[in-house]
Amino acid sequence: MAVRQIREYGDEILRKKAREVEVIDDKIRELIEDMLETMHKYNGVGLAAPQVGILKRIVVIDLYDGNEPLRLINPKILKTKGTQEVEEGCLSFPNQYAKMIRPEEVTAEALNEKGEKIKIKAKGLLAQAISHELDHLDGILFIDNMLPGTLEYVEPKEN
Numbered sequence: 001m002a003v004r005q006i007r008e009y010g011d012e013i014l015r016k017k018a019r020e021v022e023v024i025d026d027k028i029r030e031l032i033e034d035m036l037e038t039m040h041k042y043n044g045v046g047l048a049a050p051q052v053g054i055l056k057r058i059v060v061i062d063l064y065d066g067n068e069p070l071r072l073i074n075p076k077i078l079k080t081k082g083t084q085e086v087e088e089g090c091l092s093f094p095n096q097y098a099k100m101i102r103p104e105e106v107t108a109e110a111l112n113e114k115g116e117k118i119k120i121k122a123k124g125l126l127a128q129a130i131s132h133e134l135d136h137l138d139g140i141l142f143i144d145n146m147l148p149g150t151l152e153y154v155e156p157k158e159n
């Protein structure tokens, strides 16, 4: 496993549409484990493959709630319900946060790292994270969704 370099805002790859994964092989599984390691290193809740420079439809999500992180290949949102006003950031925008409206509930399907179809019914923070990460696969960034005037820079905490 290895920590990969995170692409930051201004890198044009973040605006490109990612391609479906056709074959889930060891190379894909290695990418997924690297994405998890990279996300954990920077204390992120989610990371999409384009953020490490790979235009494939893969995202990882970890809410640090004791559950196994989600590894989602070719994920699709099937339906959403309700709305929630949330504050969020993105590892491609260090120390920046904004408010936006996300769905309160999301039903999604994807393949896991074994190629098995999985279905996820998410609420709250998980619904927000799925919505944010799947946007990345279509070149959509959180600043596209933010409520006007809510973007703020927060000084990083000293470690």
Ligand code: NI
Pocket: 089, 090, 091, 092, 132, 133, 136, 142
């Ligand atoms: Ni992001």
